[in-house]
Amino acid sequence: MPVTEPASPQRPLHELAGVWRTAWQAGPWLTVAQMVTTVASGLLPATTVWLTKLVVDGLAAGRVEAAVGAGVGLAGAGLVAAVLPQLAGYLQGEQQRRMDRLMQDQLYTAVNSFQGLSRFENPRFLDRLRMATEATGPALSPLTSGLLGIGRDVITLLSLLGTLYFLSPVMTAVVVGAAVPALLAEISLARQRVGMYLGLSAAMRRQAFYSQLITDVGAAQEVRLFGLGDFFKGRLLRGLREVQDGERRLDRKVLRSQSLLALLSAVVSGLGLVWAVHSATTGRLTLGDVTAFVVAVAGIQGSLMGLVNGIASGHEALLMVGHHSAVRRLGDDLPPARRPAQLLPLRHGIEVRDVWFRYHDDHPWILRGVSLTISQGQAVALVGLNGAGKSTLVKLLCRFYDPNHGVIRWDGVDIRDLDPAQLRRRMGVLFQDFVSYDLSAAENIGVGDVDAIADRRRIEEAAGAAGIHTNLAALPRGYDTLLSRLFYLEEEKDDPDTGVVLSGGQWQRLALSRTFMRDTRDLLILDEPSAGLDAKAEHEIHQRLRTHRAGRTSLLISHRLGTVRDADVIVVLDGGLVAEQGSHDELIALDGRYAQLFRTQASGYGATAVEEIR
Numbered sequence: 303m304p305v306t307e308p309a310s311p312q313r314p315l316h317e318l319a320g321v322w323r324t325a326w327q328a329g330p331w332l333t334v335a336q337m338v339t340t341v342a343s344g345l346l347p348a349t350t351v352w353l354t355k356l357v358v359d360g361l362a363a364g365r366v367e368a369a370v371g372a373g374v375g376l377a378g379a380g381l382v383a384a385v386l387p388q389l390a391g392y393l394q395g396e397q398q399r400r401m402d403r404l405m406q407d408q409l410y411t412a413v414n415s416f417q418g419l420s421r422f423e424n425p426r427f428l429d430r431l432r433m434a435t436e437a438t439g440p441a442l443s444p445l446t447s448g449l450l451g452i453g454r455d456v457i458t459l460l461s462l463l464g465t466l467y468f469l470s471p472v473m474t475a476v477v478v479g480a481a482v483p484a485l486l487a488e489i490s491l492a493r494q495r496v497g498m499y500l501g502l503s504a505a506m507r508r509q510a511f512y513s514q515l516i517t518d519v520g521a522a523q524e525v526r527l528f529g530l531g532d533f534f535k536g537r538l539l540r541g542l543r544e545v546q547d548g549e550r551r552l553d554r555k556v557l558r559s560q561s562l563l564a565l566l567s568a569v570v571s572g573l574g575l576v577w578a579v580h581s582a583t584t585g586r587l588t589l590g591d592v593t594a595f596v597v598a599v600a601g602i603q604g605s606l607m608g609l610v611n612g613i614a615s616g617h618e619a620l621l622m623v624g625h626h627s628a629v630r631r632l633g634d635d636l637p638p639a640r641r642p643a644q645l646l647p648l649r650h651g652i653e654v655r656d657v658w659f660r661y662h663d664d665h666p667w668i669l670r671g672v673s674l675t676i677s678q679g680q681a682v683a684l685v686g687l688n689g690a691g692k693s694t695l696v697k698l699l700c701r702f703y704d705p706n707h708g709v710i711r712w713d714g715v716d717i718r719d720l721d722p723a724q725l726r727r728r729m730g731v732l733f734q735d736f737v738s739y740d741l742s743a744a745e746n747i748g749v750g751d752v753d754a755i756a757d758r759r760r761i762e763e764a765a766g767a768a769g770i771h772t773n774l775a776a777l778p779r780g781y782d783t784l785l786s787r788l789f790y791l792e793e794e795k796d797d798p799d800t801g802v803v804l805s806g807g808q809w810q811r812l813a814l815s816r817t818f819m820r821d822t823r824d825l826l827i828l829d830e831p832s833a834g835l836d837a838k839a840e841h842e843i844h845q846r847l848r849t850h851r852a853g854r855t856s857l858l859i860s861h862r863l864g865t866v867r868d869a870d871v872i873v874v875l876d877g878g879l880v881a882e883q884g885s886h887d888e889l890i891a892l893d894g895r896y897a898q899l900f901r902t903q904a905s906g907y908g909a910t911a912v913e914e915i916r
C-alpha cells in the first residue's frame with residue numbers, strides 16, 4: 303500500500319471523533335470533569351465584567367448595598383478563577399498520560415501486526431511512523447484540552463460579545479471582523495509548519511543517523527581509528543542547518559503575519575477606547591459602561607486570539623494524528639492468504655520453484671528463477687559468493703517478503719496461503735545479522751522461545767549445545783547477569799548491575815543457543831553459524847551441528863566449504879540461479895563452480911590440509 307503524505311487532514315471530523323473516543327476510553331470521568339471546569343472558566347470573564355460594572359455603577363449612584371453585594375460576588379469569582387486553572391491542569395495532565403498509554407498501545411500493536419520487512423525499508427513510511435510516534439499525549443492536547451479551551455473561549459467570547467453588543471453593535475462587528483484575517487493566517491501557517499517538517503524529514507533522518515554514529519558504542523572504534531568524528535559532525539551540522547533554514551523561513555512568515563495582526567487588533571481597541579470615552583462625555587455611556595466596554599474589548603481580543611491559536615494548533619495536531627491513524631489503518635503489508643490453509647508439521651519437504659525476487663521495482667534482480675527442494679529430514683547446504691542471494695532466500699523462506707514470480711511450497715502448500723506467524727513458529731533461524739539484546743544472559747537465550755523464557759533447564763541445555771554454558775554459569779550473577787554494552791566506567795565493566803561485555807564469538811554462540819531453543823521445530827536455518835569463531839571453536843560448533851542436524855530438516859549457509867561437505871545436498875547459488883547441486887563428492891567430480899571454490903579455499907590451508915579435507 304502506498305504511503306502518501308497528506309498536506310491537510312484527510313478526514314478532520316473523523317480524526318477528531320477518534321481522538322475524543324480515545325479520550326473517553328482513557329477516562330470518562332476525567333473528560334466530564336474537564337468539560338465542567340471548561341464551562342465554568344468560560345463563564346467567569348463575562349461574570350466578572352458584569353459584577354465590575356455593578357460595583358462601579360452602584361458606587362457612582364450611591365447604592366452602597368448593591369455595590370458591596372457585587373463586590374462580594376467579584377471576590378468569589380476571583381477565588382474560583384484562582385483555583386480552576388490548577389484543577390484543569392491536573393485533569394489535563396492525567397488524561398494525557400492515559401491517552402498516551404492507549405495510543406502507544408494502538409500504534410505498536412499496529413506495527414507488530416506488519417508481518418513483512420518492506421515497510422521498515424521504506425523511508426516515507428519511516429517518516430510517517432516517526433510523526434505517528436510523536437502524535438501521542440501532549441501533542442494531542444490541542445485536540446482534547448485545547449478543544450475544550452476553544453469551547454471555553456467560545457463561551458467567553460459569546461458572553462462578552464453579548465455585553466459589547468449591548469453597549470455598541472458597530473464596535474462588536476469591527477472587533478469580530480478584525481479577527482477573521484488572524485484566523486485564516488494561523489491556519490495557513492499550521493499547514494505550512496507540518497508541510498515543512500515533512501519536507502525536511504530526510505534531513506532530520508540524516509541528522510539523527512550521524513548523531514547516532516558519533517555516540518554509538520558500536521561505531522566508536524572505527525570512528526576513532528579512521529578519525530571520522532569531525533567528518534560525521536560536519537554532516538550532522540549540515541543537516542541541522544538545513545532543518546533550521548526551513549524553520550527560520552517559517553518563523554519569519556510567522557513574525558510578519560502576527561505583527562501585522564497584533565497591530566490591527568491594537569488599532570481596533572484604540573479606536574474603540576476613543577469612541578467609549580467620547581460617548582461617556584456626551585452621556586451616552588455610564589462610567590460602569592465604559593469600564594465594562596474596556597474590559598470586554600480586551601477580553602474579546604484575548605479570547606479571539608486564544609481561539610485562533612487553538613484552531614491553528616488543533617489543525618496541526620489533526621495532521622499529526624492523521625499519521626497515527628494512517629499507520630493503524632495500513633493493515634498487514636503481506637497480502638492475506640488467498641486460500642487460508644492449516645499448517646501441519648512438515649512431512650515431505652519445502653520446494654522453492656522458479657523464484658524471482660528483487661527488493662524494489664527499481665533494484666536489480668537478486669534471484670532469477672531459483673528452484674530447489676529441502677526434503678524432510680535432509681541437511682541442505684547453500685553456498686555462493688558474497689551477494690549471491692543466500693540470506694535473501696532465507697528471508698523468502700521465512701516469508702518476510704513474497705517472491706515477484708514463482709512459489710515456495712510447504713508440503714505442496716504455497717506459503718502465501720499460510721499464516722506467516724504460524725509458519726515462523728515452525729522454524730528455528732539463526733540470522734547472519736542476529737541481535738545482541740541488552741538483556742540478561744538467560745533472557746538473551748530465552749527470547750528464542752518466549753513461552754519458555756523462564757524455563758532455566760531448557761535455556762541451559764540450549765547454551766550447552768552451543769558450547770557456552772560454562773562461560774555463562776561463571777558470570778558474576780550466572781545466567782541472570784545483564785549482558786550489555788552500555789556500561790559507563792571501566793571499573794563498572796564487570797559489575798553485574800551495569801552489565802558485562804561478551805566477545806563477538808561469545809555473542810555468536812549465544813545467538814546459536816537462542817536458535818537451539820527452537821530445535822524441535824520443523825526447519826532449522828543457520829546462516830553463517832560459525833562467523834566470528836576461532837578455528838577450534840568453529841570445528842567444535844560444526845561437530846555439534848553435525849550431530850544436531852542429523853535426521854532434522856535443515857538449511858546451512860557457510861562460506862567455509864569444509865563445514866558443509868557432510869550435507870546431504872549442497873546447492874551452489876550463482877548469478878541469481880542454482881548453478882549446481884549434489885553431494886560433496888558429486889560436485890567435486892563435476893569439477894564446476896563448487897570444486898573450483900573448494901580448491902581455492904583448501905589451497906589456503908596447504909597441501910596437508912587439502913588431503914585431510916578430501
Ligand SMILES: Nc1ncnc2c1ncn2[C@@H]1O[C@H](COP(=O)(O)OP(=O)(O)OP(=O)(O)O)[C@@H](O)[C@H]1O
Pocket residue numbers: 423661665668686687688689690691692693694695734
Ligand atoms: N534489504 C535490502 N534492500 C535492498 N537490497 C538488498 C537488501 N538486502 C540485501 N540486498 C542486496 O541483495 C543482494 C544479495 O544479498 P544477500 O545478503 O542475500 O547475499 P548473500 O549471498 O547472503 O551474501 P553474503 O555471503 O555476503 O552474506 C546484495 O546485492 C544486497 O546488496
